[in-house]
Amino acid sequence: MTEAASRRRGRPPRTESADTRDRILNAARAEFSERGYDKTSVRGIAKAAGVDSALVHHYFGTKEQVFESAIEVAFAPALNAPEALADGPLDGVGERLTRFVFGIWENPSTRTPLLAIVRSAVNNDTAAAVFRRLVASQLLRRVAAQLDLPDAELRAELAAAQLVGTAMLRYVIKVEPLASADPEQIIRRLAPVVQGHLTGP
Structure with a gap:
């Protein structure tokens, strides 16, 4: 040939x-x-x-590059989070971000690919590295840029840890009663905590 x-x-x-x-x-x-x-x-x-x-x-x-391309498309709705933060006063940013994130998880069309991403990232170091790179470069740094506060990146990461951890327990591990709780109840309880991470002293 x-x-x-x-x-x-x-x-x-x-x-x-x-x-x-x-x-x-x-x-x-x-x-x-x-x-x-x-x-x-x-x-x-x-x-x-x-x-x-x-x-x-x-x-x-490579397979790693296929995974990155596949999850980038699936992760795209979450990349609008910084715009959700910017759309209103800073003292309401916790609720806006929490409502935005749970809106994505509650929608079956966006939840299914997110579940695939999270499960792969939890079980494989290579997938975790790809997911971490995507989240850090395209989401958390952009969220931090909206805050204009000291330790903005750490604040954004703590808020993300709160939201991702709750999502893991609710949608992946399905711990009750969290898994069956009304989304509005979760948002009401979680938003002040996220607000504290983002803008607290």
Whole structure:
């Protein structure tokens, strides 16, 4: 096989590339959600997408890079959190952020991919590193920038720890009575704590 033929192998016509890339990402999210990071393979993703595994490598590279691309799309709704913080006075930021985060978790269409992300991150160091990098660079630093207070990054991380921890117990581990509690009750109790982390002394 010539070098040129080798380079062309597995690559789709340009008109098909966007659809193929989306199909691979959708398959990857489904595979990671169902199997977790450890048990998901590039070959399995390719099979689910109906493509050759060379195409997965061509578009995304390694399994870690596929995971990062897949979760970035799934995580996209959460990236609007800084705008939710900015939309109102600072003394109401705890409730706005808490309501925003639980709005994402309560919506089945956004909760399912988030569950896949969290489960993979909890069970695998590589997936955890990808998730941590995404959260730190695209969410927490942007939240901290909205605060304009001393120790802003630490404040943002503590608020995130409160919200993520509660979400883990409610949606992943499903501890009762938290798992069945009314979301409004959770928001009322949690918002003042988040407010304290973000703007307290």
